[in-house]
Amino acid sequence: MSVKLASNKLEWYQGGAWYDITSSMLEGASAEMETTGNRANALAFGEATEPRATIPVKDVLSAAPWENIPIRLTPTLDGSTAQVFGGIIVNRSRDVASMTFECAGWAELIRKTSKSIYSPAFYRRPAATKTTATSIEDPSSGSYAGGLTNYTFWQCGGRPYEQAGSYPTATFYYSCDQAVLAPTWSWLAGEDGWAELLKLAQASGGQVYQGPDGVVRYRQVLGVADLTPGASFDESTYKSIAEKADTDQRYTKLTCAYIPREARPLQEVVNDSTFRLVHIGETITITLEPQWPLKSLEQASAGQLKADTITAVYLDSNVVAQGGSGYTHTLVVDAQRVTITITNTSGKPFGIYGIKLNGEPIVAGEAGSVTVGSGTIVGSALDGDAAVYIQSAEDGERLCQMALAFYNLTRPIYTLTDVAHDPSLDVGDVISLTNARYGLSGVACVLLSIKLDHAGVVGEYEVSPVTGLPKASDFYIVGINYTGQTKQLGY
C-alpha cells in the first residue's frame, strides 16, 4: 500500500556519514513494512520483514553515488519523530526533472554484503546473544562471545542499538534477544547472510525483522507475550476490522530433522599442491578452503604457521626459510577458509610447491529426526535446510516442543483499517485490542505490520493475539533468585 508522508527528514549515507537531503525530496514517498510474510501463522519462527520504500527526489542528486547507498526516512507527526524506513537504494529511475529511488530494507544490504563474510566456527553459541549497553559486539575483541546473528549484523555494518551513542554513524542498528537454542557449531562461509539469519531464527524459535525505526531485531518469541500493551485500540480508534485465520500451519505433532556435527582431533585438513611463483618483494594471497569447517588450525604461534607447512623452494631447488631471510606470512583462519599472504623477502624468486595444513575439522554425522506430539496433524518444525542448525536430537525435541506451543491452535490475524496511527508504535510491539463483534476486550495483540496512509496519520495495522502463548516470565531465568517460588523450565 502506498503511503504519502507529509513532513519528512530524508538522509543518506555517503562517505561514512549520514547527510540530510530533505531539501531534495519530492512529495509522494511511500513505505511499508511488516513482521512476517507468512500469513498462515502470525508468530512463525524465522519470519522476517521486507520493508520497501519509494522516494522521489530532485535530479540534483543524480551525480552522487546511489547504488546500494543507505537511506532513511524519518517523518515528524504531531511533534513526534519516528523513523519509518531504513534501507538501501536498489533502483533509480530518472525523467527529465526528477528521479525516484526504490529502496529495500537492511535485509537487502545484509544479503549483498554478507557474501564476502567468513566467520570462525562458534561452539554452542546461542543463535543470537542479547545486546545490551555493555555487551561485547565487536568480533575483533578477544572477549567476543556473540552469536552468529550478532556477528552477521556487525560484519554487515550494523551496530548494537543499545550502544547507539557509541556508534552515531552506524549504517544500521540491530538489537537481539538471547536465543533459546545454541547450535553445536555455527559459522558463515560466504553464504547469503540474510538467508542464514532466517534459518538460524527458524531453528532457534526466533524472528528476524526490521521495524519502521530501521532497527533490525532478532526476537525470541517467548518474550512476546510478556510485553505490556503500549496502546489501546477499540472501535473509536479504527474504522473497520477484519479477521482471518489459516490452518496451514496448525499442527499437533511435529518432526524435526537434525544433522549432528562434531569436531574431530587434529589431522590434515588441506593438502594443496598448486604451484605459485613469488617474485622478489611480491606478496601473494592464497585462499584455501578445507573440505570441512575448522574448529582450529595448527599454528606455531598465533597467526604463524609451522615452518614445514609451506613447501617453498628457490628456482635452484634450495629451500626457502620462513622469516625475513626467506618469506614472511600472515594468516587468517575462518571456519571454512584459510587465507595466507606470503611476502618474498629473500631477494630471489621462489616457488611454492605445496601447503599442508593440520586442523580440527568439524564433520557431519548421520542425519536423524525426532517427533514430538501426537495426533494426526503432522508438520515439520523446520523448512528446507534450516536443519543444518539443529545438530542434536535434543535440540530437535526442544524446537518441536516450543513450536507446538505456538502452532497448536489456529491464531487469527486482525486487520485494522483507517487507524489513527500512534507514532510511538513499532512493529513487534503489543497493543490492547477491543472489538465487540469478535469478542475481544482488551486482548493483548502483537503488531505484525504497519502501513501508513494520509501523510502518516492514518494507517492499517495487522495484529494477532498473544493470549495463551508461553511467556518468558513463566520460566526460570538464569541468574535470578527464585527461593520459595514455583516456575517452569524452558524448552
Add this chain to the structure above:
Amino acid sequence: MGLRPPIPDPRSLTPMSIALHPVPTFYDSVGMILSAADLRAIRRNAAIVDGLSYRQMPCFDSSAGLDTYTVGYYPSSPPFRIWNGYFRFRSGMTTLTIEGSATPAGSETIKVFLNGSGTAAATITPTSSFTQNITISGLGYTDGQIVQVELQVQGSASTATARYVIYDIYASPISFATAWPGVPTFSGTYSALKLNQLSNAAQWLFDRMAATPIVPNLMMRYALGSFGTLPNLRPLWYGSVGRYFSNDIFRLFGVYTNVTDVAQKLYVYINGSLASTLGPFGPGTATISIPVALTHTLGTRVEASVWEETITPGAVQAAWKQSRFSLTYRYSQADGSGYPYATMPADFSPAVNISAATLDSRLNALATVLNNTKTRIDNTPNIWNRARAVRRWFGKNGEDTQGDFDARARPFFARQGYRLVVKGKGVSIGFGPITVPSDPQKGPQYDAHTYGKTESVIDGDKVDTKTVYLDSIDGLVPGTTYQLVGDVQYAEELLS
C-alpha cells in the same frame, strides 16, 4: 547365558558414540531461560560419566597354551622370550612398571628390552612376587609413540618346568593438567557460575577418563585342548585378574567344541587355588560362562589361569579333531548385582511447574553424582592412572608370528570409544557373524575363520599407526565386539 558384555552401562550409549551431550554456556543478566533440555543434557552426562567410571577391565595376558612358552613348558635353557607387547607413551609418563610372579629354576633373570634396544632397560630377579619400575621419562620417547616391551629369560638354568607369570605391565602416570572444577550447591538461584560449573564437572570427568586408554586383551578364539594324548592336563591361558570394585568377579566366557568322544573338564585357578571346575564335556559344543568371586585385596591383581583336562582318554585322532576352547571374554566385571550406578534424580521437563526447592534438590543430586564419580576415579588409580601394555599374539614358541597361531588370539574390544589407535601391518577390523570354512578332507578350518564385516585399517606394505574414527564404520555401533585381524602390535580405544 549369564554373560554381561564388558561394556559400560547402556545409559552411556548414544546413537553417535559414547559421548557427552553438548551443553551451552549459561549466562546471567541476558534473560536466558533455564532450559529443561539443557538440564536434561547435564543429567544424561552425569549418568554417562557415572557409568563410564566403572570401567570393566580385561584380564592381563601373560601366556597361553603349551606350545606358546607357558608355565611348565619352556625351553630347557635360556635365552627365550616370555612376553612381548607394546605400550603407548604419552607426555607426562615417567615410569614403566612390570609386575609378576616366578618360580625360577636357578639363577636366571628376566631382562626387559624396550623399543627394540639390544640393551636391557632393567633386569628382574624372578621371585614369587616382583615389581620392577623403569624410568621412561628420559628415554626420548615422544608423545604418542608406541614402544615395544620384551621380556626374556636369560642366564643359566634348567628352565623347562619353571614358572614365569606376568601380572601387569603399565606406564604411569596419566597426565591430565586441567583442574577439577568442583561442584556447586544450588539454593534457589540458578546462576551461570553454578550451572556452568555443574556442566563443566561432567565434561571434566569425561575428559579425565578419556585420557586413560582402553586397551584390549586377546580374544582366544581357539585354544587347543587335547584329545587324549599326553599331557592330559594342560594350561590354556595364564594371566592376571584385577579386583577394582568390591563386587568384581572374574568372568570367563566362551564356547567349548569337542568333535571326538573323549570327556574333558575345564578348570579356573585364581591366586593359585582351584576356583571353578566346569564339565566334563562330552562330544558337541557347550557354552562356557564361569563367574568366580574375587576376594583378594581391592585394587590389586592376582594370578589367574585356565586349564583343560581329558578325563576319559580316547584314541589318537586327526589333528583337526583336537578340542577347541574359545575363551573369548576374560574380564573383571560386576557380580549379578551389577555395579552400584548412581540413582539419578527425576528428569527435567519443559513447561511444567516445578518448585525451586525441587529444582535445587535435583540439581544438587546431580552434583553429588558427579562428585562421587570424581572420588571413584581418584580411588581407582589402578584403572585411571595407568596405560597398560597390550600383549602381542601368543606366537608359537615365543616367535613373533607363526601362521595359524596368529588367528587364534587377536586383540578384542567391545566398543566403548570414539577413536581407535592401532599400530601394525595388514590390519583390519572384523566384526559380525563368524564363519568357519570347512575342508572336505581336513574338516573345519577354525584358524581360517572370517567375519561378516571387515574394515581395512592398515595395508600390508609396512608397519604403520592409524587412527580410526569408529563412527565411520557402518554397523560398528557402541557395544559391538570386534577383533583386530592381521599383524597388530598395539591398539587402544579412546573415549574422545
